[in-house]
Amino acid sequence: MEKILKTENISKSFPGVLAVDNVSFGLQSGEILALIGENGAGKSTLTNILGGVLNPDQGRIILEDKEVSFQSSHDAIREGISMVFQELSLVGNLSVAENIFANRHPVGPVNNIRWRKLYRETEDLLLKFNLDLDPMMLVKRLSMGQQQILEILKAISTNPKVLILDEPTSSLTEAEIDYLFQNIRKLQDQGMSFIYITHKLSEVFQIANRVMVMRDGKYVGTEKMSTITEADLVSMMVGREIINVYGAASGNTMASEYFRVENFCREGAFHNITFGLRRGEILGFAGLVGAGRTELAQSIFGAEPKDSGQVNIDGKPVKISGPRDAIKNRIAYLTEDRIGLGLFLSMQIRDNLIAPFLKQLSSTIGFMKKKLIDRHVREKIKEFAIATPSIYQKILNLSGGNQQKALVAMWMGIRPEVIIFDEPTRGVDVGARVEIYQKLREFALAGTGIIMISSDLPELIGMCDRILVMHQGEIKGEVLPDDYSEELILSFATGLNSQPLG
Ligand SMILES: Nc1ncnc2c1ncn2[C@@H]1O[C@H](COP(=O)(O)OP(=O)(O)OP(=O)(O)O)[C@@H](O)[C@H]1O
Ligand SMILES: [Mg+2]
Structure with a gap:
């Protein structure tokens, strides 16, 4: 040829x-x-x-x-x-x-x-x-x-x-x-x-x-x-073999529920969404694109409005009227649209990594600030294996997977109690995926509940302790590990099958 x-x-x-x-x-x-x-x-x-x-x-x-x-x-x-x-x-x-x-x-x-x-x-x-x-x-x-x-x-x-x-x-x-x-x-x-x-x-x-x-x-x-x-x-x-991409489950899902979303509704987006999250649990949200998962996640985080609904933490209602409230309550939302919403592209990786808690750093640390920030940023770059020639590199110039790792590193800085992760590995290579999964497992093991929205069914099945499936703005089914199969999840996601949550 x-x-x-x-x-x-x-x-x-x-x-x-x-x-x-x-x-x-x-x-x-x-x-x-x-x-x-x-x-x-x-x-x-x-x-x-x-x-x-x-x-x-x-x-x-x-x-x-x-x-x-x-x-x-x-x-x-x-x-x-x-x-x-x-x-x-x-x-x-x-x-x-x-x-x-x-x-x-x-x-x-x-x-x-x-x-x-x-x-x-x-x-x-x-x-x-x-x-x-x-x-x-x-x-x-x-x-x-x-x-x-x-x-x-x-x-x-x-x-x-x-x-x-x-x-x-x-x-x-x-x-x-x-x-x-x-x-x-x-x-x-x-x-x-x-x-x-x-x-x-x-x-x-x-x-x-x-x-x-x-x-x-x-x-x-x-x-x-x-x-x-x-x-x-x-x-x-x-340049090496990768054996177990998803790692092993933490097995500590018996812990009690501490985070609860009650009756979230928004006309035309999602309807009557109620679910709980346990400490250390990785809870999947499956559904076809357009099922309302991102809209729901953004309203829980306070970035988008809702018509009604309540978030409870440890049994107490918390008021979330904007992302600032969510961050104060240690809720992190990692967006699927890292380019449009997640990162400050034209800024340095250093400034991105400290963005969610800038206020905290500047008010309490005073003149030590710069050195401390640099050290924090260097640690995060190492911890999350972000490939960058320097902490001053603009995010724009990092490759897609390294941008995603920077997004994770940035949000982990607020020490979240609840992580909502929208399409965690979109555009991310195998090596970096394994690293992101491992990090999520570590957070779960330390007691953080993770809500994982993904269109990658093998990823949900490989990572989650439980999967909720949305279709046209509603939760149509809950699937537990013993029943995991792409067919069953898809039957809920396409609306062919429905089973009210017990
Ligand atoms: N404009 C730029 N300025 C500085 N460094 C850059 C620029 N564009 C790319 N790089 C660097 O060049 C290397 C190759 O990047 P490139 O975007 O080509 O990778 P890629 O294979 O497309 O990765 P991905 O799968 O994440 O998209 C990376 O280290 C990246 O950080
Ligand atoms: Mg590329």
């Missing part, structure tokens, strides 16, 4: 990190090449170079036997390489159509935007991909999943020869993933070639023809899917 795209000795460094180290690889024409590796392995940096977003320090890019060099992503798109970025890049206040055709609106004789043509072309595109969206709708009103699909559509609309997808499914539902895969296969049949970055090995086996592994900026190898096992891939990625 001929190569459509290859690199020769590409390197790229950032202050303190050699992100891509002398990588040579080839993409065959019409293939889907999965690109995997731990957080910080250099996957996004390499593909950002191919997509014209970053300039390499050295090396050559060869597209269809011709050397190319890009000054911008427009150059790359013009040559036929389009990219879907790891983080959403749509503009919320613009419409679906304007986002798809950003910077290349059809224009008339005096450079006026031809709106009718813009909407019509968008409609054609949406129709071609069977998408029921209004071209004039503002993007901020779409769900994260819809935005992601739109992002992909935008890249496809440039008719690329090579399409690079950087973790495209991290906020998609099962149905959306199926939809995406069908369309990728369809485009592959029409001759498009793909580089597909993901942390989900099951996806690699589902969609890819070959898989390429990077570690610490270096090229490790490329294998055909037909001749490699999942275990082999994991050891290629981490």
